[in-house]
Amino acid sequence: MSARTRKWQEKLGFGILIAATAFVILVLIVILHDIFSKGAGVLSWEFITSKPRKGMTEGGIWPAIVGTFWVSLVTVVFTVPAGLFAAIYLNEYAAQNRLVRVIRLAIRNLSGVPSIVYGLFGFTLFIMILRINLSVLAGGLTLGLLTLPWTITASEEALKTVPMSYREGALALGATKWQTIRTNVLPYAVPGMLTGTILGLARAAGETAPILFTGAAFFWPLLPSFPKVLTSQFMALPYHLFIMATQHHAIVKVRPIAYGTAAVLIGLILIMNAAAVYIRYRFRKKYKRL
Amino acid sequence: MPNPTNHIELVTRDFSFYYGDFRALTSISMDVERNRVTAFIGPSGCGKSTFLRSLNRMNDIIPGTRVEGKVLLGGVDIYGKDVDVVDLRRKVGMVFQKSNPFPKSIFDNVAYGLRIHGERNPSAVAQRVEESLRAAALWNEVKDRLDKSALDLSGGQQQRLCIARALAVKPEIVLMDEPASALDPLATQKIEELIFELKKEYTIIIVTHNMQQAARVSDATAFFYLGELVEFDETKKIFTNPKEKKTEDYITGRFG
Amino acid sequence: MEGVNVDNPQSAGIGRVRAWRRFREKAIETFFLANGLFAVLVLLAIFSMLFTEGWPALKRVPFGEWVMSTEWDPTSPVRESYGILALIVSTLMVSIGALILAVPLGIACAAYIADVAPARVREIVKPVIEILAGIPSVVVGFFGLVVLGPLLAKAFHAGNGLNGVNGSILLAVMALPTIMSVSEDAIVSVPQELKNASLALGATRWQTLMRVTLPAALSGIVASVMLGMGRAIGETMTVLMACGNAPAMPHSFLDPVRTMTATIAIELGETVQGSTHFHSLFVIAFFLFLMTFAVNLVSDIILQRVRKRMGGA
Structure with missing residues (x-):
């Protein structure tokens, strides 16, 4: 040639x-x-802040936004500590042995379990066995289990960005392992963990299958306050979109509302992603000075 | 003959070190004397840094390592079963090759060791921070900006800050792993002057790649080669009249 | 005190066992370990839940019927039938259809980003494509329902356009980010020396990419395809909304199909808890779990091997 x-x-x-x-x-x-x-076309301040009216053919999506907020909050409160603690073990303590390999294998496999299976699992565990009501709590915990492998991976990545010399320096001064982790590793992993948490939250907020059977409601305009909200059913943005797109009695008429819901959902997720990327960017810049 | 326990700080006997199957140190026996500067020299990979890091058990954090023999500090084997490595490292401080200030303020860097050892009294902390910074010849340069980030200091200042940080917890021995290898000549000179001052109160063990540095700062010098201690003697003797052929070859620059 | 040299009071102390501190450190480590083990526990719990909840149905219906019969009609007043073959075939069909679209695109994108694009372009293109991974499956499904469906209906004169093609295209969108990012990692981790050797022999960058870099990254790329397959098989909302959901054996991509995931999503809310129908949905989930587990395990084994070969990095 x-x-x-x-x-x-x-x-x-x-x-x-x-x-x-x-x-x-x-x-x-x-x-x-x-x-x-x-x-x-339908996006307006009113659409965002008002409740659905007239059999959900008019009005806004405020309860779905609030529901997504609460359910995501439960997810984070569960998954962030659990994921961080597991990551601390894997990155700071774990030796190269069979037990650790089994844990890592389990985490990788958990991240491949289909979301509908998490939905079934949450339904069986929280609703049937533990007899929690269909609720924000049950839905949030189910999403929490779903996001657990991501949170562990993200937290471990964050811990890995903390230079080894911080650990060595503290240990050489006679700090115990836990003192080293608490005072000289975790504080510097926070931005990375924040990034991972927000990204995980954005993914959880868009999930539908895990909340189908654990508490998402067709129509639930009530907005109870904390802590009552935890045991109440809820509307959620992705589920609301699903309903408006496929289950509503006047699908064509409510199509604009479905589009509006989708726009708000994607908008929220894009904002969260942008925030996460921004934090990561700032974080990298800060560490470049070292 | 003076009673040896009065001036001998650290004793190793047949000390060997393994990374997995690889033996990095073979049967090192040496007595390190108190209030003196002992230098470890030798070509890269000769085991001098590994040996240094064995003296405060920093190698413990590397998985798959193993030791044989004894390292006695004040008569106690630091690898003994009931030795608490945390107490050991408090007594045997360490300064690393690459200065590693924490991304905290200058004050908090020096106060770090005090606080993790439970010192809560702010005035006691402040006093000890000042003492340590003075001892590390850094006080005059930083006294007006103690709350500024340690990362804004120059390389030489950062390394002296790390020395101050190590001194703050009142160690008996300070291990220095090529502390000036990343610094310019002027900053190096400052560190060397500092080491000379510090031996009045501390026992210093320094690993250096730079033979002139060893000759300038140390009282005793140990020459390592391929994981073995070839020769250990007064620095003057090592540099003027070494017993071993290998030492002479290294000193005169024939290899390494 | 045993072992402590009393002549040297300065050194006293290192031999004293700090029992409390040691206990506390050990307790903290154990606590973190327990959190790590929690992941194992969840995986085991999911597996045993699917099995025990599926068991009553597995016991009642002959095993042959599950995997051999294509008839899924658990609510038939005449004769309930529990054949999930059609559902499995549908799931595999749309997933493979998705891969046919997503694999070439994904690898091409990955190769471009990892090997061809200038740094400045990469800095922009990469996060833009990552946005794709952030779009919820329900939104993708909605798009398939209201935009792609009518489009396909017009193009193929195929009913309402909710069929296997629609599902495949949407699943391709869902699987693309996975395929792309894992392939990109694989391409980036090909040692520069290898590429340099080829370039030094006078090969063009394109020849180097095609004959050296991509073959060297092949295992990683295969793993990315498997992971993408796992995602496609397990996707629920997109296929639920855009595939038409007819529970029969599909004869072509233009037939409406109903996947395993969609069947669970549709029917769980309508069954009587404790009925054979109810338990049969767990059987579907059990098979689904096994399929994704197998696919992910294969990709996992490949990736582990790659990692080992690349020197544990």
């Missing part, structure tokens, strides 16, 4: 790669554009 043909071959090949990448980005743009342009 002459140098010229090879040059052309390379141009063509790279062109295909660029085209593929551009196509994927185009798909993303088409989806986002469709949702936001058609959702923009």
Whole structure:
């Protein structure tokens, strides 16, 4: 092959790669554009802050936003400590032995379990066995189990970014292992953990299957306050979108509301992702000085 | 003959160290004297840093390592079953090759060791921080900005801060692992002057790659080669009249 | 005090066992270990829950019927039937359809980002594509329902457009980020020396990519495909909303299909707790679990091997 043909071959090949990448980005743009342009019609302050009216054919989605907030809060309160503690074990204490390999294998497999299976598990454990009501608590804990493997992985990544020299320095001064972790490792892993937590939260907030059978309600406009909210059923943005898209008695009429719900859901998730990326960016910059 | 226990601080007997199956140190026996500077020299990979890190059991944090033989501190084997490594490291402080200030204020860096050892009295902490910074010849440079980040100090200042941090918990021995290898000549000179001052109160063991440095700062010098202690004697003798051929070859720059 | 040199009071103390401190450190470590073991416990609990809840149905219906029969009709007044073959085939069909679309695209994107794109372009393109991973499956399903469905209906004259093609396209969107990021890791971790050796022999960057880099990253890429497959098999909301949900053996991609996940989602709310129908949904979930478990395990084994070969990094 002459140098010229090879040059052309390379141009063509790279062109295909660029085209593929551009196509994927185009798909993303088409989806986002469709949702936001058609959702923009109903988006208003009133849509966000008012309750659904007239058999959910009018009004807003406030209860679904509040429900998503509470259920995500329960998820975080459960998953962040549990994930962090497990990550501390794996990154700071664990030796290379069979037990640790089993734990890591379990975590990797948990992250591959389908979300609907988590839904079934939450339903069986919380509703049938523990007899918790269909509630924010049951839904949040189910999502908490779902997000656990991500949180562990994210926390471990955050702990890994803390330089080894911080640990050595503290140990050499006679700090115990736990003192070292508490005073000289965890504080510097916080931004990374925050990033991981927000990303996990964003994913949990968009999940539907795990809350289908654990507490998400078709229509539940009540907004009880804490702590009563924990034992109450709830509306949630992703479930509301599902209802409005497929289950409502006047599907075509409520389509704008469905679009509005989708826009708010994606908007929330994009904001959370942006916040996470921003924190990670700031964090990296800070550590570059070392 | 003076009673040896009065001036001998640290004793090792047939000390060997393994990374898994690899023996990094073979049967090291040596007596380190109090209030003197002992230098470890030798080519890279000769085991001098491994040996240094064995003296406060910093190698414990590397998985798969194992020791044989004894390291006696005040007559107690530091690898003994009932030795608390936390107390050991408090008595045997360490300064690392690459300065590693914590991303805290200058004050909090020096106060760190005091606080983890339970010193809660703020004025006692403040007093000890000042003493340590003075002892590390850093006080005059930083006294007006103790609350500023330690990361804003120059490389040489950072290393002296790490020395102050180690001194704050009142160790008996200070281990220094090539403390000036990343510094410019001026900062190196300051560290060397400091080491000379510190031996009045502390026993110093320093690993260095730089033979002139060993000759300048140390009283006794140990030459390591391939995990063995080839020769250990007064620094003057090592550099002027070594017993071993290998030592002479290294000193005169024939290898390493 | 045993072992302490009384002549040297300064050194007294290192030989004293600090029993309380040692106990506390050990207790803290044990606490963290317990949290690590919690993950193992959850996995075991999920497995045993699926099995024990599925058992009453497994016991009642002959095993052959589950995996051989294509007839799924647990509520039939005449004869209840529990064949999940059609559901399994549907699940595999849409998943494989998704891979056919997502694998070439995903690998091409990964190769572009990892090996071709200038640093500045990469810094922008990578986070943009990561947004794709953040779009909830219910939104993707909604898009399939209201945009892609009508489009497909027009293009293929295929009913309402809620069918296997629709599901495959949407699952491709869901699986793409996984395939891309794991493949990218694999391509990035090919040693530069290997590429340099090829370039030094006069190969173009394209030739190096095709003949050296991609083959060297092959195991990682295969693992990414398996992980993507696992995601596609386990996806619920997209297929529930966009596949048409007819519980029959599909004959083509243009047939409406109903996956295992969708069946569970649709029917659990409508069954009587404790009925054979109820338990049979756990049997479906059990098979689903086994399928994703197997797929993920294979990718896991491949990735572990890659990691070992790359020197434990």
